[in-house]
Amino acid sequence: MLVILSVAALVMVGFVALVIELGRLGTAKHEMNQAADAAALAAGMRLPNQKTGAQSAISVAELNGAEAVEVQYPKARSVSVTCSQALPSLLAGMWGVKTTQVRAACSQTQTDPVTSVTRHLRPLAVHPSTYTLSKSVTLTLAVLPKDAKALAKKTASRYVALSLGGTGATTYVENMEVGYAGTVAVRDTLKTEAKSMAKANRTAIVKDPKTRQALFQQAGRAPYNDDGATYSHPDYPYGDPRIALVAVGSNFGGGVTKRNVDVAGFAAFYVRAVSKDGRQLTGRFLEYSVSPGPATDAGQTDYGLRTCWFVR
Secondary structure, eight states, X not given: OHHHHHHHHHHHHHHHHHHHHHHHHHHHHHHHHHHHHHHHHHHHTTTTOHHHHHHHHHHHHHHTTOSEEEEEOOSTTEEEEEEEEEEEOSSGGGGTOOEEEEEEEEEEEEEEEOSEEESOEXXXXXXXXXOOBTSEEEEEEEOTTTTHHHXXXXXXXXXXXXXXXXXXXXXXXXHHHHOBSSEEETTOEEEEOSSOOHHHHIIIIIOOTTTOOOHHHHHTSTTTOXXXXXXXXXXXXXXXXXXXXXXXXXXXXESTTSOEEEEEEXXXXXXXXXXXTSOEXXXXXXXXXXXXXXXOOTTSOOOSEEEEEEOO
């Protein structure tokens, strides 16, 4: 009887150990899946910049418990991340297996251009002909309806100041510094400011003595420390306040007041400098990703601002 009880006890201990082992493996697998998802999102948000994307993926994966991280770019605008962790064995240790490798993989890709922007749009709409990816351009402020003829030209290097959630310099500066709180979508019709916002540009972009939240002031602080010459294209830090999400307009000068503009798409513009009078913005358009959002339209014109999705 004692022998039977001993054998039964040994079986029970082994069974309990097996359950614990499988539970630990399941938990570790779940943690690695989460690490791979978070790392793929971090890398996908930084596409097409593979250098900073890989650095971000590794950092995020390690913060989530991964011990080894593999980042690959199998095709354009796509990233694959594999995370692994060596889990010390309990039951398997009885047979000399000291650790078990737990692996998880996740892929993410940049898809179609975004068709709406929420909470981050700056109150600017640029002329479509202005968009030239990665090359330095200078945009000149236009005021409707006075400059409607200039904006009608196919080579107009112009932008207009948008009236989002209210009119006037105070609202304009707030929207420029923190982003418009609402949602703007393709095919929306927006009003433009009736007066020049050149002076407001200098305040909102270069130096705001009241809020100290002008874009250049924000960018000059940690973790960006960007004075406009700190980084070279395309190695700008993700989320750099100098990177402004802007609307791409069409039909400038529409509506009864002839001050409306239709939204044709969205772009990301890195602001390097502002002229002394505040009318001209110099910088470059970037390929830039935003977090997964509403479904995109495959037929939407691509102005470089895209969203990213998990594909596996």
